[in-house]
Amino acid sequence: MRPIFLGLAILAGCVKGNPIDTKFLGNGGSMAIDGCGYSVTTQMGAEAPIASQDLFGADPTPRLVHLGVIGDPKTSVVVQWRTADEVTRASTIRWAQGANLTADQLTQTTSGIHFAYTGTACAVGGPTCPYRQHQAHLCGLQPGTTYSYQVGGHDPETGADHFSPVYTFHTAPDLTADPAASIVAGFVGDCRGGYDVWQQFVNQYTTMSLNTPDVILFSGDAVTVGITQPEWEEFLGEGEPLFATTQIIFADGNHEDNAVNFLSQFAQPGDQENFGMDWGYAHITVANDTPEDPSAITGANHDLLAQDLAASANATWKIVMHHQPMWSSSTSHGSNVMLQAAWQPLIDQYHVDLVLNGHDHDFEVTLPIVGMAPTVQPTNATGTVYVVGGGGGAELYPNGSHAWTACSESNYEASVIHISQSKLELDAFHTDGTAAPCGFMKTK
C-alpha cells in the first residue's frame, strides 16, 4: 500500500509543481531526555534529535502546538510544535503550576529538542522542506495538577521573545492520593479530508461544560496520505485549540501508513505505535494493525499487545485502541476477520472492557461479546464492547446491523468516555453537540 501512497504523493507534488525534496535524507537517531528517564528516537526520514539552539529564522512564531505523552501521564507531558519558518532551532518552554497564568507568571524554563523530517509537499511560498519539529519534555510534575505554559524561544541577539500564547494543561490523577478521581477521554477517528467537520468536533470538545476531555484517543486516519504534510497542517491546525490543552494518544491508521510525518509529530511511548499507559482508572493499550510488515500482526505487534495486557491484568478498566475494527457491521469494510483471529483471543483472555476502532466511517457500538462466533453476554458485566468511531469527518460509509450490534448510525459522531472507579460510560454526540442515541455503560 505504501508505495501507492508514495507514488500518489509524488504525483500530487509534481502536478502542483512542488516536487518532493529528495536532498534531505535523515537516518533517525536517539537522545536521552534529562530528568525523564526515557529517550526520544526519531525514525528513518528524520534527523537525530538535537538540543535547543539559539538560532532564529525569519519568522520563529510557534504554531501547531499539541501535547503528547511518553512517560507517566501523572507526572510528565511532551509539548510539540513547529515554527512558521522551519528554520528556527530554539525549543524552549516557559511554565508554572496554575491555571490560566499570564506570561510573566511562567517562572520556570526548560530547554527542549528539535529535529527535521521530510515529506511532501514543499510548496513555494509555503512551508520549507524539511519540516522541523520541536519538543519540550516536562517531567517530575505533580499528579492531577494544572499547569500553564508557552513555547518558543528568546533571541539573545535581538532580545525579542518569540513565544506562543499561554495554554493550560493538567496531568493525570494519582489514584492513591485521590481514589475518587475520574477522567474523561474524548474518542474520535477518521477525519481525513473532512476538516470542516473535524473543526466542529474540536469546538464541541473545547466548549463542553463539565465534560472537557482530559485526554483525546484518536483511532487513526487523520490524513489521507501519511507523508503529505499539508494535510497534517490542517488536522493539527484545526485541532490546536484542543491539542494545546489536552494530551492526544494516536493509533496508526492505514492512511498514516507508518509515515515519518506521523512518527515525527506525535510523541508516544515505545515504538510510538504499540504501547500502553495508565490514565486514571483506565489502562489504555494502543496497537498497530497496519504495520509495514503485515506478518507483525500475528508476530511482534501481537506479542507487544499480549505483554501489555498481561502487565495490566489488574487494571480496573482495560481499553484497547487500534484502527481497523474486528467487529463492524458497516457494508463498507466490515469486520476484519484476520484481526479477529490474531487478536481477539487476547481481548477475551484479558477481559478487555472496551475496544476502540475507526476505519469504517460510521458509528457503531456492539453488545458485549466473547469469542469469534460471537456470544452476546447476558449483561454488560462481562464481555468486550467494540466501538467503531470513524465518523470524525471523512466521507461517511453506510452503517449496518448484526445480532451483536447494539446501535449504529451513518453519521458524523465523536464520543466522550467517563471513567471512574465503578463506572465506564461512553456517550456519542453529533457535530452540533446533540447527543447521539448510541451509548454504553458498564459498572464494576
Add this chain to the structure above:
Amino acid sequence: MTRRGRGAVLAVVLACARVAAADDHAAEQAFRTAEQHAVAGDRQALDELEAVGRARPITRWNDQAWIEAAQFAERAGDYARAERDLAEAIAITTDDRLARRARGELARLAGFAGENGQWSAVAAEHEKLEQQLAASGDPKPVLAELEALVAANPGYPRAWAVMVVIAEGWERDGDSARALDWLRRAKAAASGADRVHASAELARTAMRAGELAEARAVIETIGDPIAARELRAAFARAELRRDVRWVVLALLAVFVVLAAVSLRRQAGAWPAAARRLARPPVEVWYLLPIAVVFVIVGTTGNPLVARSVRMIAIGGVAIAWISGALLDAVRARRGFVGWRRAAVHALFAAVAALGVAYLAIDRDRVIDLVIETWHEGPELR
C-alpha cells in the same frame, strides 16, 4: 446556635451519613450478587436485579440495577420486561447521561417490540430464528419457519427485517429469484430509514443476480445520499463485469467456431470431423475422474461455490474434449504436432479455460468471495 445545639446537629448528620453508607453498602452487595447470577445466566438474576431497583431508600445502585435488569431481560428475549425496567430507571435516576441512554434504548426496543411490548414474543422468535439461520447448514427448514412467522404476524413492525433475512437465506441457498421476490416485499413493507435499508439490499442482490435494470431502478428511488453513492459505485462495477462477461462469451464462441473449422480441415469433411469428435480423447479420460472428485467435494460446501465448481469442471472437460480431438486429427493427418501449433493450441486452451472459470465465478456473489479472499486471505478460524 449554642455549642450543644451544633453538637446535636453534627451528631444527627453523622448518624444519617452512617445510615446512608450502610444502605449503600447493602444495596451494592445485593447488586453484586444479582450481577454474578446474571453473568452465570441464572434467570433468577432478573428478579434480584429488579428487587435492587425497587429497594428504598434510593442509592446509587437503583438505576444501575434497573439498567442491568433491562439488558438481561432483552438478551433473554423478554422485550416487554426490558421496556418496563428501562422506564423504571428513567423514572428514578438523577443521572442525565444514564437517563439519555435509557431513553435511547427504550426507543430502540419500542421500534421492534412495540411501545407496550405487544410484539415481544414475535420479536424474540424472530431473533431466535435469525440466529438459527446463521448457524444452520441447510437453511430451508429455518426459512420455512421465518416465512410462517411473517405470514402469521403481518403487523409486526420488523416484518421487513424478517423478509430481508429470508432473502439472504434463499440467496445463500442459490435461489436468487426467490431472494429478489422477498426483498421486493421487504421494500414495500418498510418505511423511512428501514425502507432505505431494504431498498439497498434489493439493489445489491439484483446486481449480484445480474438483474441490472431492476438494480438501477431501485437505486434511483433511494433518497439517502450515502447509501445511493455506495450503490452507484457498486452498480458501475456490476456493469463492468457484465461487459467483461459478454466479451468472454464472444471470445469462447469464436474459439468454438475456429476449433470446428480447424477440425473439419484436418479431418477432410464434416462427417469425419463429427466422428472424431464423438470419440473421447485421452485427455478427457484423464480429466474426467478428477473433475468428478472436485464436483463431489464441492457439493459438501457452499452451494454457490459448488455450482461454480460444477461449471468449471464441465467447461474444462469440454475444452479438453475439443482440444484433444483437434490434436488427434492433426496427428492422424501429419503424424506429429509441431511445436508452434502445440504452443498456439495450448494458449487458446488456457484462455478458454480462464474464460470459463470467469463465467463460472461471475454469478451471484462468488466473484465477491474470491476478491475478498484475495484481499483478506482465508478466514482463520
